[in-house]
Amino acid sequence: MATEIAEPAAAGATQGQNVLEARKLTRVYGEPLAVDSVSFGVRAGEVVGLVGPNAAGKTTIMRMLTTMLAPSAGGFRVLGYGPDQAGAIRRMIGVFPENSTALESQTGRAELQYHARLRGYSKLDAERLAAALLSEVNLEVAADRRVRGYSRGMRQRLGIARALIGDPAVIFLDEPTLGLDPAGRRHVLDIILQAAANRGSAVIVSTHLLDEVERVCDRVLIVDRGQLVAEGTVDELRARSGLPSRAYVQVDGDAEQAVRTMLSLSAVTGVEPGPAGSGELRVDLDDGSGDAVPALVTALIGADGVQLRGFTFEPAGLEDVFLALTGGAE
């Protein structure tokens, strides 16, 4: 669902343009700082993962960016609006706060209509918008049931639908898949991808589930003890972590020549026989991102007497990358 209506400022936000900029964002609760001088930008249409260990400051960052908490120092801008223009920012953003829900006594449809009305939609438009959003999050069947009868997954989807009202320029989702079963998680992740792709919204997802980050996020911000310790794509973070990766190679012909060819490459740190009976060779690479893979494949294809039959790359696990970058912090 996409409404063809543009906020004055949002209309100027094209794909690739920064819609949110945080600069030296700081929040003090005591020592250590809850958020310590965090700076980053988010572009339109981008899905950014905000990850970190428990109590790293993810939710505090989200609450400051959504105007629920004033920064102690530094600041941010959403489409040019600063934190002193909270009302304007709230019109530009959609938020799914962690564990939030709707009034138990009202229906899912009424909840969406209410929030659409608060945003200034007419009664008729609010009804149409609610129906479209309920369809988008697959809640049409339960639309007129009271929220008290909703499952956790249904409540999460209703909350995400609420965050999509008004085609916000920036969507903040705080642990949107918390407590969901695999099917529910997949559905929510699909909704997130659609929101970014169809609406051109920037999406910031705070989560501690790294497989989700790998699946949906264009870029990752790793926060630890209130500080931004790493920022980049998943592949960039793998490369930065310095963790090794592995490849499994199937060759016909001269296997010894294949081993010699691979060991001649600087990125290859070792070659061992693969699992018994597999006929594979396990190749250890010195970087986690797979930058050396093209050179490895090219060398094997060009090696005399060697026919490359299969190649599987196993990058460094994001969990290992995360632990390496955060120093294994809990």
Add this chain to the structure above:
Amino acid sequence: MTTLELSRPEAPARGAWRLVAGRELRDLWVSGRGLTLGLVAAVLFSAVTYLSASEASLNLLDAQEAVHLLIQVVVIIGCLLVLVSAADAVSGERERRTLEPVLLAPVSRRDLAIGKLVAAISLWMATFLISIPYVLVLADGPGIVAEALWTTAIVGTLIAVGLAGLALLISASRGATGSAWLGRSSSCSCSPLRAVCRASPRTASARPCCTSTRSRRG
């Protein structure tokens, strides 16, 4: 994907307090909570009226004093219900995790406060309406029906509004969401809230911070 061609609102809803009040009133009365409280009030009034009437018939209590006793009970019960409802309007919603989405809506804190106050004060109005038959029974004898009703309405309304504002203020000032409620109210002009509204946070200059993207995985 459905495409809707809706006219985008130029601004957030005007008079959003009416929307907030409507939702709060529905939650209070449709859920049955208000009706239950009203029933409890009616039982209490019945007991007080019966006892007062019995005492008056035994000449142990002056008829006017019986009316005054009932008025006091009506005002106390009504205001107590308002107090509980107003306090629950923020802290209760916060505990039930339904407050934050409303605070994140582009609506002024004043509209939210007024909407919640209206819903809380509706309990006083209901209590007053329930009390009318009881006042009529007791005040008809000494002939002070109008005086009793006017006194109950004016005194009760003033106390109910004051207590509701105070309860809402105390409820809103507690906890993390409370700071969100109170700390950003440059538009807040509701008198009790305005006094505690903190200064707006500092404006920050922006710094572009671009990094590359990668293709999305399925």
